[in-house]
Amino acid sequence: MTEHAIVAESLLKRYGRVTALRDASFAVKKGTITGFIGRNGAGKTTTLKIVSTLLDADDGTCHVLGDDVRKDEYAIRARIGFLPDLFELPPALTLREYLGIFTELYSIARGDRKRRIETTLQLTRTEELADRRLHALSRGEEQRVGLARALIHNPEILILDEPAAGLDPHARVELKELLRLLRERGKTIFLSSHVLADLEEICDELVVIKKGTVIFSGDIAGFRKQMRSTTRWRLTAVSRAISLPSGLRGEVVESGPTSIEFEGELTAAERARWIADLVARGIDVCEVTPLRSTLEQEFAKAVEEEEEMEAAS
């Protein structure tokens, strides 16, 4: 329990006849960035709201930093920062004033407020916005302001609902840098996103949800293993056709005039043997590239497999 920041077990949530979550169980390790992925309507926002104590589950348990979300909601709220997918900022206030209000709301000692605001502004790179009124901000600026608000009380856990939605590539890079920095500082980050390429880059762990049921919770390597994914290797020669040595576990999936794509788990020794074999036959190998399937492809495969299983049953 102690190594986990969030532990959810058998969560159930119904909205009338619609079951948003059923038997959803997962865990988020402390000090990690955990991505939460699923299609629209899969139950991500509902789960994040339950974890943030804003919504009660109909059944099941959820503990955040060891506290029960039903019994100790106020203790949890003081230790988490939550950024919803949609939020509005008060256009009449400056960012400094806005953050100042939240330092008061979180009862931060009067003497520490100014320092806390400056630290948060620096951390979220919003210093240039500090004295600007919160209107006519770009989506990226809004997200940074939202993050600044979520971080103002120095929470242990950050819960972010689609923070990358609508961000341009530059803003996404900045967001990823910030999240990495926060992880280095010991924060636990649990975020949902549809930008799986970004999640793949920064996440240590993954929770995959489909139609209200968590179908995977663990590290990304574990997800690939569960999906039985193998790496493709592309070998490219300078001018001559490449042949496949015997004894390799896997199959050729694509073959070009001077290249070959092989799918299978190749150890470093096996790769070296293959290359040496080709060189011995007078073929100059100029490139060996691993073509790992993307998280997006793995997720699509997971969803497809589940749907096939459902159809079969």
Added chain:
Amino acid sequence: MTAILHYALLKGMRDKSTMIFLFTPITFVVASLLGVTLASGHPTFPFYYSLEWSPAQNASHVAFMATLCAVCFASLSSFWMFRSEVATNAMGSFILAKRPILIALAMNVYSSVIAVISWGIGVTAGIILTGAMPPDLSSLTVAVFIVSVAASALGSLTVMISAQPQMLIGAYCGSCLFLPFLVMQSNRPKVMLIAAATAVIGTTVATFLLERRCAT
């Protein structure tokens, strides 16, 4: 609670809504007194609603009008102050930081204080313009205080039910129907108890709805 009051004050001063709610009663009082005095063909000081009334009666009438105006606008200011936050679920960030009951209470305190101050401004203007003190000022002060709290609770309850701008009309009409009764009957303890009960029930239900809204 002071943080929420600070937020409301900052926001209200910037978007000028606080000024509107503060100075509406005085505008009503001065405009109506001036209008009647000038229209009657005897534009003399002190101003009056009726030449047949004594200055004290005119002052009493002014105070009553200022009271009605202040308490009705208390519900409107309570509705308006956090309307956009409720409509956009921005309230979620507030209830993560403070208990919902404190937020609902702060909304009521803010609007009640605005109502009492605006009433004070209106009555002071009435006293100056009519040249007399209203005889029932002390009892009216108590009534304004209690009914403003009830009106604010109704305003916050209305915004929690729906933050659509058209609900403002509903809040105003409801206030105009219910609050004058409370003000007119304010000398009866039972009526003041109804006002206090309205404030408590309105705040409690508003708190409950606030939590529900933030969950959706």
